[in-house]
Amino acid sequence: MKRGWYSRRVFPRLVNWSMVQPGFIPLRQSLLSQASGAVMEIGFGTGANLTFYPSHIHSLTAIDPNPGMIPLARSHLVEGVVSVDLALASAEWLPFPSASFDTVVSTMTLCSVPQLSKALQELFRVVKPGGRLLFLEHGQSPDRSVCRWQDGLTAVWKYLGDGCHLNRPMAQVIQEQGWNVATLDKFYLPGVPKPFGYFYQGMAVKN
Numbered sequence: 001m002k003r004g005w006y007s008r009r010v011f012p013r014l015v016n017w018s019m020v021q022p023g024f025i026p027l028r029q030s031l032l033s034q035a036s037g038a039v040m041e042i043g044f045g046t047g048a049n050l051t052f053y054p055s056h057i058h059s060l061t062a063i064d065p066n067p068g069m070i071p072l073a074r075s076h077l078v079e080g081v082v083s084v085d086l087a088l089a090s091a092e093w094l095p096f097p098s099a100s101f102d103t104v105v106s107t108m109t110l111c112s113v114p115q116l117s118k119a120l121q122e123l124f125r126v127v128k129p130g131g132r133l134l135f136l137e138h139g140q141s142p143d144r145s146v147c148r149w150q151d152g153l154t155a156v157w158k159y160l161g162d163g164c165h166l167n168r169p170m171a172q173v174i175q176e177q178g179w180n181v182a183t184l185d186k187f188y189l190p191g192v193p194k195p196f197g198y199f200y201q202g203m204a205v206k207n
């Protein structure tokens, strides 16, 4: 995919600033405390999850398709308690053999993946039987008035947010690709305008 100047130069800096906002900290902490074994994170961005992985995980592999994220991510790698194998790749074409990982992770990434169903199928492929997907994603609100705003705003927002959609029904799409959604919390994040702040946090299992 050919990326423009905004995507390569500006957007990574916006991600580096916006993804470490304090409101995300308890959410990242509670989600990533469940990670175990060999872990693979998609949409690593600039590494905002890094410090929240427990020290007992065996390994952390991370991918992101935006080359502009990689130098910023590398500058944060010293902050984590685990070493990271970081690669330039898209979630729709994961460069890993089937059944390679115990845990796969996506935080605020499935909103931006161009081919969402394919990415979820790839995550399903690379995780071991019984393995888990940990997710923290914003998406479609159950409130019709908010939903209408999300549909309208997405047309513009996807350019500012480098492909980000506000209106994806995350839990439903995850389930549709064969995952068993075992735990799910849905909530508006306080302090965030509702069209941008309806979150899905949970764990899905490859049964």
Ligand SMILES: C[S@@+](CC[C@H](N)C(=O)[O-])C[C@H]1O[C@@H](n2cnc3c(N)ncnc32)[C@H](O)[C@@H]1O
Pocket: 015, 019, 042, 043, 044, 045, 046, 047, 048, 049, 063, 064, 065, 066, 069, 089, 090, 091, 092, 106, 107, 108, 109, 112, 113, 114, 115, 163
């Ligand atoms: C809003 S940022 C979130 C970064 C990080 N996951 C976090 O929680 O701070 C969205 C990330 O998804 C990445 N992304 C976009 N399309 C992707 C794809 N097809 N596969 C994997 N990651 C993708 C972007 O490059 C960006 O790093």
